[in-house]
Amino acid sequence: MEISIREGWTVLHGMLFGAAFLVAFAGGLAGLYSLRPEWVTVQGIQERVMRLKVGLWGMAAIAWGTVITGTFIVYPWYRAQPPEGTVDLANFPRYLLLANPDTAAWHSFGMEWKEHVGWLAPIAATVVAFAVTYYGPSLAKKVGERRALMVFFLVSFLAATAAGVFGAFLNKVAPVR
Amino acid sequence: MATQTIAPEIEDLPNGPVAAALVAGGIGATAIGTLTVLAEASVGIKNALNWWSPAGPLTGKSLLGVFIYLASWAVLHVLYRGKNVNFTRAAALGLALLGVGLITTFPPFFELFLAE
Numbered sequence: 001m002e003i004s005i006r007e008g009w010t011v012l013h014g015m016l017f018g019a020a021f022l023v024a025f026a027g028g029l030a031g032l033y034s035l036r037p038e039w040v041t042v043q044g045i046q047e048r049v050m051r052l053k054v055g056l057w058g059m060a061a062i063a064w065g066t067v068i069t070g071t072f073i074v075y076p077w078y079r080a081q082p083p084e085g086t087v088d089l090a091n092f093p094r095y096l097l098l099a100n101p102d103t104a105a106w107h108s109f110g111m112e113w114k115e116h117v118g119w120l121a122p123i124a125a126t127v128v129a130f131a132v133t134y135y136g137p138s139l140a141k142k143v144g145e146r147r148a149l150m151v152f153f154l155v156s157f158l159a160a161t162a163a164g165v166f167g168a169f170l171n172k173v174a175p176v177r
Numbered sequence: 178m179a180t181q182t183i184a185p186e187i188e189d190l191p192n193g194p195v196a197a198a199l200v201a202g203g204i205g206a207t208a209i210g211t212l213t214v215l216a217e218a219s220v221g222i223k224n225a226l227n228w229w230s231p232a233g234p235l236t237g238k239s240l241l242g243v244f245i246y247l248a249s250w251a252v253l254h255v256l257y258r259g260k261n262v263n264f265t266r267a268a269a270l271g272l273a274l275l276g277v278g279l280i281t282t283f284p285p286f287f288e289l290f291l292a293e
Contacts, residue, residue, distance in 0.1 A: 116213050117279065119243070145264065
């Protein structure tokens, strides 16, 4: 049972960081949505806000970790240029995909979207984490603020989902080895 | 069931800092999207954003975008600190800018500007 350094970083980037963010989203959204004084006691709100702060900052950190490892560690292996005359492109995923018209869109659409939209996820997640930390329990009484934060949080999730789904497919079609 | 109240001492935080964070988040997203479009439209800009060859222009787009996000957040935070602003307007602006970021990072959109 072996795994290369490159495969290990890809797993860390996509399966551990990326998947953890997506899995944690449901809990974060439920926490934001249910943070209402008519639903939860004062003690309940305080406990929930503490949990939300820890969870949201954790998600923001994971999202930053995902895009940083993706852009600066995994992506250079993906886009590495093969030496002149290379026939076997298996170790050069970008060029492997572009060499075949049937797979080129995985790069020109999938990777191009993933590499850019993914950066919106940590930005939006950080905004939400900051706002919850700043307001604390008083966020429960601020309906408009909570709604705006839920939209930001949803966009963060959608951006991470687009990046994550295409990352998973790309790793099947042209894995970084 | 007894009516629950939030402790009064934490009720009246000014909304300025959160408005600043929302708008800055939108600015950051728009910055990354705009840089993506510009890099597509101009080979010179694409090369200028290539700060580290192994990762190509994505380094400039992402790092400059994050810098613009953090810088705008710092400026707006100082401007809005301790103030109440029109939150609906600030949130709408932040969300609109976030939407611009989503659209401009979508390949079928930014490829419309592909340099010949």
